[in-house]
Amino acid sequence: MTPPTVSSSSRSIRVRLAGDAADRSYTVVIGSGVLGGLGAAIHSRPTDSVNASRAIIVADSAVLVSHAAAAEASLQAAGIDTQTLTVLAGESAKSVTEAARLWSELAHLAADRHTHIVAVGGGVVGDLTGFVAATFARGLPFWQVPTTLMAQVDSAVGGKTGINLDAGKNLVGAFWQPLGVVADVNTLATLPEREFKSGLAEVVKYGMILDAQFFGWLETNAHSVMARDPAAILYVVERSVALKADVVERDEHERSGLRAVLNYGHTFAHAFETTAGYGVLLHGEAVAIGMACAARLAMELGHIGADIVARQDRLLESLGLPLRAPCLRHTPAEKLLAVMARDKKAVAGRLNFVLPERLGHVGLVGGIDPSLVCRVLMQSLLSDCPA
Ligand code: NAD
Ligand code: GLY
Helix, strand or coil, X not given: CCCCCCCCCEEEEEECCCHHHHHHCEEEEEECCHHHHHHHHHHCCCECCECCCEXXXXXXXXXXXXXXHHHHHHHHHCCCXXXXXXXXXXXXXXXXXXXXXXHHHHHHCCCCCCEEEEEEECHXXXXXXXXXXXXXXXXXXXXXXXXXXXXXXXXXXXXXXXXXXXXEEEEEEEECCCCEEEEEHHHHHHCCHHHHHHHXXXXXXXXXXXXXXXXXXXXXXXXXXXXXXXXXXXXXXXXXXXXXXXXXXXXXXXXXXXXXXXXXXXXXXXXXXXXXXEXXXXXXXXXXXXXXXXXXXXXXXXXXXXXXXXXXXXHHHHCCCXXXXXXXXXXXXXXXXXXXXXXXXXXXXXXXXXXXXXCCEEEEEECCCXXXXXXXXXXXXXXXXXX
């Protein structure tokens, strides 16, 4: 499978929400240089017939003088009065403390329901800012300008926002869809290698859960992806967003079980991130190790063969992602299981896992013997992973 010929430098993917939510549908613009169109995009979405005249950008120090400044220039060129708030860089910013500080700053700036809040940055800035936008004054118009691969392929789309507690990742949050997403692939040029690879874990996830052909394309084109070939990156972002949009459209609030497929590897991953300490493992690294565990669990249950586990391992490794977490080597598996019991897919503390059934297809599986999960964790974290 080859990527479609790149005939122009931008694509638009519509997230068409259903029924009563149709008026909350929005467009994800993906391309090279599209950040300059942010102001025009915001003007295209008046709130309660009031044209945008004011915006507050939220960004962290890594993007402040580069991509946040470019966003600000676009807004100002469109006649939108703009102020900028900064947050800490990294996972520790998804905290009650940072959320409370932003709420206070918005109050101080007298933000109102026609003030557009624009998150410029990675998944951390997007999740935190989206949560603050969802909750301040019972909801402010919100925009996502993702500048990491993780945010462009996943977190900026779909409306999940939130912060972490010591007890677990993303335990406090809200569904709050953006009015639009502007994903400029040029912003990825400044992204450090480790962060770039972290985003690729979610890309592999889409192949495993929804699209065997895309998985095959990634296997064949891993080298171009790692070299950040512009056409390959554009295709990776576009295909990932299209796959995610399709799921979100059909199960916006994760009620039917469909959207849960996007959490493949995440029950393990969230427990790894919480237990290791937020920021020790990057989210994508934890997801890669979590998918390695989930695939092995599926194999132990007889759902898939060793060949699929091996293909997933090989692809993750070729994209520079880990299969094991040396930092958790001395963590008792029971401790991880206790954190997993607080996962949002758990019901009354009983674990549900998204597990592969074949390449490109997963199912939600409950009633798994915790001792089997413990065994997989011990094999995966503490020793070589026998496939
Ligand atoms: P991140 O937001 O911490 O960004 C990674 C690092 O890169 C940060 O230090 C940031 O300052 C820096 N950075 C951002 N853009 C840059 C750029 N263009 N150039 C240079 N540096 C840049 O991490 P992330 O991987 O983007 O996001 C991880 C978070 O996203 C996790 O909290 C995860 O739970 C969340 N997430 C949410 C969803 C969702 O659906 N809401 C989906 C996936 C992940
Ligand atoms: N990243 C999982 C979801 O958006 O549902």
